[in-house]
Amino acid sequence: MMQKANIAFYKVASDADSAVFSALSALDKKCIGAEGWSAESFQSEVEKDNGTVICCYDDMRIIGLICGYFAGDEADITSVAVDESYRRHGIAVQLMQEFENHLPEYISEIFLEVRESNVPAISLYNKCGFEKLSVRKNFYENPTENAVVMVKKLTENYKNYSDISFPDKTILEVSFLSVSDFYSIYFNNNNYTIVGGDKGIDNLIGIAEDEKVYYISVDDNDICYIAVNIETFIKEILLFDNYMNTEADKLPKNPDDAELSEFTNNFKSKIIELDADAFHSSGTFWAEICEEMEYGIII
Numbered sequence: 001m002m003q004k005a006n007i008a009f010y011k012v013a014s015d016a017d018s019a020v021f022s023a024l025s026a027l028d029k030k031c032i033g034a035e036g037w038s039a040e041s042f043q044s045e046v047e048k049d050n051g052t053v054i055c056c057y058d059d060m061r062i063i064g065l066i067c068g069y070f071a072g073d074e075a076d077i078t079s080v081a082v083d084e085s086y087r088r089h090g091i092a093v094q095l096m097q098e099f100e101n102h103l104p105e106y107i108s109e110i111f112l113e114v115r116e117s118n119v120p121a122i123s124l125y126n127k128c129g130f131e132k133l134s135v136r137k138n139f140y141e142n143p144t145e146n147a148v149v150m151v152k153k154l155t156e157n158y159k160n161y162s163d164i165s166f167p168d169k170t171i172l173e174v175s176f177l178s179v180s181d182f183y184s185i186y187f188n189n190n191n192y193t194i195v196g197g198d199k200g201i202d203n204l205i206g207i208a209e210d211e212k213v214y215y216i217s218v219d220d221n222d223i224c225y226i227a228v229n230i231e232t233f234i235k236e237i238l239l240f241d242n243y244m245n246t247e248a249d250k251l252p253k254n255p256d257d258a259e260l261s262e263f264t265n266n267f268k269s270k271i272i273e274l275d276a277d278a279f280h281s282s283g284t285f286w287a288e289i290c291e292e293m294e295y296g297i298i299i
Contacts, residue, residue, distance in 0.1 A: 024065050045078075195230065
């Protein structure tokens with residue numbers, strides 16, 4: 001069984017020990033056969049100014065790798081390999097993300113080729129944001145097979161929210177990362193882009209592949225729906241901030257249940273205007289906030 005605490009990712013340096021390059025070659029050939037790269041090829045790649053090799057260690061053993069290069073405003077992934085006993089644990093997804101993180105900011109597209117019959121790999125690349133571009137006839141040998149060419153377009157999907165002033169008089173102490181600090185995690189069989197969290201609380205703010213936003217509690221192995229997309233969540237937080245700073249002061253010093261219920265329902269209706277699914281269950285982010293509103297905990 002894989003011990004996740006021992007997993008670490010490193011970019012291979014050009015002056016790495018020769019044993020590192022031998023281990024990379026052995027893993028590559030173990031995963032894809034005789035056409036896997038030699039130790040010399042991996043060493044040559046990291047010696048290039050535009051070459052990148054990233055490996056994944058479990059303690060002292062290399063159990064995953066990704067290799068590629070960039071030219072102009074494009075990048076190519078030339079090899080991805082994960083030891084069979086470590087698959088289906090999100091290692092490949094993290095390798096893909098690590099490679100992307102090490103690219104220059106001006107790179108606009110990433111390309112790769114994959115055997116047409118390698119359905120699991122194609123599914124993985126789709127999950128990482130790649131789309132089929134074309135087919136190269138008889139690209140592979142031993143056996144001869146077509147290659148599916150895939151591309152991922154790198155666009156600014158998210159904005160910087162790290163400098164927005166959020167409410168600090170309530171429990172909503174939301175903190176956003178800068179775009180350059182966003183990272184990816186594989187959690188409960190889904191990939192999330194982590195864009196922030198709670199200040200001092202172990203909840204992460206993650207964007208799923210369908211663009212919906214969730215609170216992710218890794219320690220509790222749980223997720224909580226927030227909003228239909230990140231832009232809506234920002235609007236909701238700013239709405240909450242404004243509502244608490246204008247409407248809460250209008251309540252009596254010791255509001256009764258009816259007054260608290262009206263106060264909460266008015267806010268709830270405003271949130272629903274932004275996201276009809278905000279209260280689709282009692283366990284959503286805003287459902288829990290409104291429950292505490294109704295009990296007078298956060299006014």
